[in-house]
Amino acid sequence: SQQGEEDPQALSIQEGENATMNCSYKTSINNLQWYRQNSGRGLVHLILIRSNEREKHSGRLRVTLDTSKKSSSLLITASRAADTASYFCATEVPYSGAGSYQLTFGKGTKLSVIP
Amino acid sequence: NAGVTQTPKFQVLKTGQSMTLQCAQDMNHEYMSWYRQDPGMGLRLIHYSVGAGITDQGEVPNGYNVSRSTTEDFPLRLLSAAPSQTSVYFCASSSRQGNEQFFGPGTRLTVL
Numbered sequence: 091s092q093q094g095e096e097d098p099q100a101l102s103i104q105e106g107e108n109a110t111m112n113c114s115y116k117t118s119i120n121n122l123q124w125y126r127q128n129s130g131r132g133l134v135h136l137i138l139i140r141s142n143e144r145e146k147h148s149g150r151l152r153v154t155l156d157t158s159k160k161s162s163s164l165l166i167t168a169s170r171a172a173d174t175a176s177y178f179c180a181t182e183v184p185y186s187g188a189g190s191y192q193l194t195f196g197k198g199t200k201l202s203v204i205p
Numbered sequence: 206n207a208g209v210t211q212t213p214k215f216q217v218l219k220t221g222q223s224m225t226l227q228c229a230q231d232m233n234h235e236y237m238s239w240y241r242q243d244p245g246m247g248l249r250l251i252h253y254s255v256g257a258g259i260t261d262q263g264e265v266p267n268g269y270n271v272s273r274s275t276t277e278d279f280p281l282r283l284l285s286a287a288p289s290q291t292s293v294y295f296c297a298s299s300s301r302q303g304n305e306q307f308f309g310p311g312t313r314l315t316v317l
Contacts, residue, residue: 120303132209132295132308133248178247182303190255191303192263195240197247 094122094179094196102202109166111199113179114159120182120191122155124164127176127198136164136177169203176200206231211296211309218286218316226281226312228296236299237279238306241265241292248295254279255302286316 097112113122121140125133139146139155139162146153152165166173176198182191212227230237238253250263254273268290270282279298283290293313297306 123305130311132310133297133306134308135305138305180306190261192250192253193303193306194250195248197245 094181094194096177096179096196096199098199099197100200100202102204103169105169105171105203105205107169109169109173109201109203111164111177111201113162113164113196115162115179115181116160117183119157122153122162122182123180123193124151124153124162125178125180125195127178129175133178166201169201171203171205174201174203208232209296209298209307209309211294211312213312214310216312216314218283218314220286220288220316222286224283224286226283226294226296226314228279228281228309229277230279230296230298230307231277232298232300232307233276234298234300234307235276236302236304237273238263238297239269239271239279239281240295240297241290242295242311243292251281251294253302283314288316290314291316 094113094115123138124136127133137148137153150167155162178198180193180195209230235256239251240248242248249265252271254260260271293311295311296309299306
């Protein structure tokens with residue numbers, strides 16, 4: 091079953107604006123990751139934040155993690171048309187026996203950046 | 206490095222046919238996995254492997270078989286294709302479970 095759930099399902103903004111996407115999850119995690127998928131392509135890893143971290147930056151990306159609320163947000167600043175893609179959160183959770191962990195993916199947020 | 210490669214890119218099968226989706230990585234990653242992506246469903250884990258000779262089932266394993274004879278290759282076999290297996294299949298690898306995963310470009314499969 092899917093652990094993470096992104097919100098909103100779709101987001102449309104003008105170029106130059108900031109885009110914020112949220113992810114909520116149900117159980118304790120080791121880490122949370124964000125991925126981007128351009129139409130018809132494979133997923134590309136953006137950023138990983140561990141359960142003991144609260145905020146992480148990578149270029150124009152800022153990720154926050156609130157383990158008490160079981161939620162994360164991805165902020166893309168000064169968006170560009172090239173940021174148009176689907177964005178997925180993935181949580182590392184224990185799976186099927188001792189010491190085994192898996193990434194479980196949400197359904198994604200579809201971001202459209204209008205030039 | 207080529208990263209993760211998948212073949213074929215597209216495939217059409219008839220119900221009951223079998224086929225193998227190929228996946229290879231050249232990053233010496235121990236962990237490999239197969240996902241399927243359906244509209245509105247996100248990615249669901251089919252099978253995974255933590256190293257050569259070791260495989261295990263994921264969330265949706267029925268109708269699929271895997272083996273891992275080498276570190277580099279992780280083929281996915283459809284035993285008797287069904288229309289419900291129409292999907293886009295992604296292979297991924299990482300240095301260990303839970304780390305950043307590197308995805309292949311995907312195989313779009315249609316079962317008639």
